[in-house]
Amino acid sequence: MNLSNYIINDIKPPLLTNSVRDLQVLFQQLTYSHIPIKNEEGVYLGCISETDIHCFESAKLVKDIIYSAEGFFVREDTNWLDTLEAFAQNATNIMPILNKKNSYIGYYELKDIISLFNETPFFSEAGAILVIEKGLTDYSFSEISQIVESNNGKLLGAFVSKIENDIAEITLKIGNTGLNDIMQTFRRYSYNVVSGHEEDSYIESLKERSDYLNKYLNM
Secondary structure, three states: OOOHHHOEOOOOOOOOOOEHHHHHHHHHHOOOOEEEEEOOOOEEEEEEEHHHHOOOOOOOEHHHHHHHOEOOOEEOOOOHHHHHHHHHHHOOOEEEEEOOOOEEEEEEEHHHHHHHHHOOHHHHOOOEEEEEEEEOOOOOHHHHHHHHHHOOOEEEEEEEEEEEOOEEEEEEEEEOOOHHHHHHHHHHOOOEEEEEEOOOHHHHHHHHHHHHHHHHHOO
16 A cells, blocks of 8 residues: 555654744644654654653753654555554554655654555455464464365455464454355364354454544544
C-alpha cells in the first residue's frame, strides 16, 4: 500500500529555540500524544511527549529539555504494517516520517494507518475465520497455505494471534470454503482447531476492537 497520501504536514515542528511554553500551548490545541522537534536545517531530533512537557518550566527553551525526546520515526518507504508496529511499540498516535537524509517530511496519524488494516481483504472480503494451534517450532505458513488450497480454499490472510507456552495460535481468513474439510485436514496434520466461524461474528469483533482502540487513543 502506498502511504504517501496519508502524510500530514499540519503541524510545523517546533525548533530548539522555541520555548517549553510554546509546546505546552500546542499540546492544549491538539490531541496528539507527542510533538516532533527538528533543528533549523530540518533534521528530526525526536518527539516530546505531552506527559513530559508539563514537567518542565515553561520559560525554558526546547534545547534545554531535548534530552527527554523520544527518537522514534519511520522512513517514507516503510510499509504500513511496520508503521503500525512502530505506533504500538512507542505508545503514540503520531509517527514522524523521515527521508534518507533524516530530514522531517511530515507525520502519520494512527487512525489513518488502522483504517488501512480495516480495508485489507482480511476484513473486507467474504469468507470464514479459522483459528488453529500448533507448537511454536512445528507450524509452517507454507504448510498452512497448502492445506487450505488443497481443499479448494483461498487464503485471504493469516497471522500469529497469540504465543503461549511454546504454542502458536494462528488466525486464518479463508475464502471459497468448505470449512469443514479444511478443519479435518488440519487435524490430520496435528493442528488443534480452536474455532471455526463461517462468517462475520469473529471478524466484526476484531473490527470493533480496532475501532475502540482508535477512539481510546484519540480521547
